[in-house]
Amino acid sequence: MDTSELLIDAHSRIREVVHDVVADLDDTTLAARPADTANSIAWLVWHLTRVQDDHLADAGGYEQVYTADGWHERLGLPLDAADTGYAHTSKQVALVRLSADQLLGYHDAVHDRTVEFLKTVTDEGLDRIVDHRWNPPVSLGVRLVSVINDCDQHAGQAAYVKGLIS
Template sequence: MDTSELLIDAYGRIQEEVHAVVDGLDEKTLAARPNDTANSIAWLIWHLTRIQDDHLADAGGYEQVLTADGWYDRLGLPFDPTDTGYGHTSDHVAQVQLSAEQLIGYYDAVHVRTIEYLKTVTDEGLDRIVDRRWTPPVTLGVRLVSVIGDDLEHVGQAAYLKGLLS
């Protein structure tokens, strides 16, 4: 197994978990929150998808699926297209009212683009600096692994919330 195949497997596991959490849920359940400061399943899935879309598009030098494929309009959220959910308030979280079809549709579109990009990743490319705003600067390898970690953490939170609500 090479690096590209390993990364594709890891991102495939995220997709499996996203589907397992979202499939079959109605909009009311997706938007439910155990209290006014908690995140909803819809917000968690939207946010992890935004992070994956934003970070991989930046690293890969391509336009985000959100804008390139019309998902910004299809989702109809009141946020700027550059918004990934980082730093959102409770009021922002409450505004993420999406259906399972919207969440899965956007995630799957991002996943397809992610896999296309990951097929081009080589061992040598993992050391390329993709973000100089941090000390030390972030390499492609670190960015790809950090997105995996972030996405799995958030989908795990969504799975816990699904169990809590059922």
């Protein structure tokens, strides 16, 4: 197994969890929150997908699926196209009301684009600096692991919320 195959496998496992959590849930269940300040399944899946889309597009030098493929308009959320959900207030979390088809459609489109990008990743490319705003600057390898970690945690949170409310 080479580096790109390993990274694709990690993202594919996240996709499997997302599908297991979201499939067959109605809009009300997806938007349900176990407490007033908690995140819903819809928000968690939208957010993890936005982070993956945003961060990998930036690292890979391509336009986000959210804007390039019209997902911002299709989802119709009252949020800026650049919004990834980072630091959302409880009120903003409540705005993310999406169907299973919308969530899975966007997630699958991002996953497909992620796989295309990851097929190009080589061991030598992992040291390339992709974000100079941090000290130390962030390499591609660190960014890829960070995205996997963040998405995996949020997918697990979505599964936990599903267990609490269903």
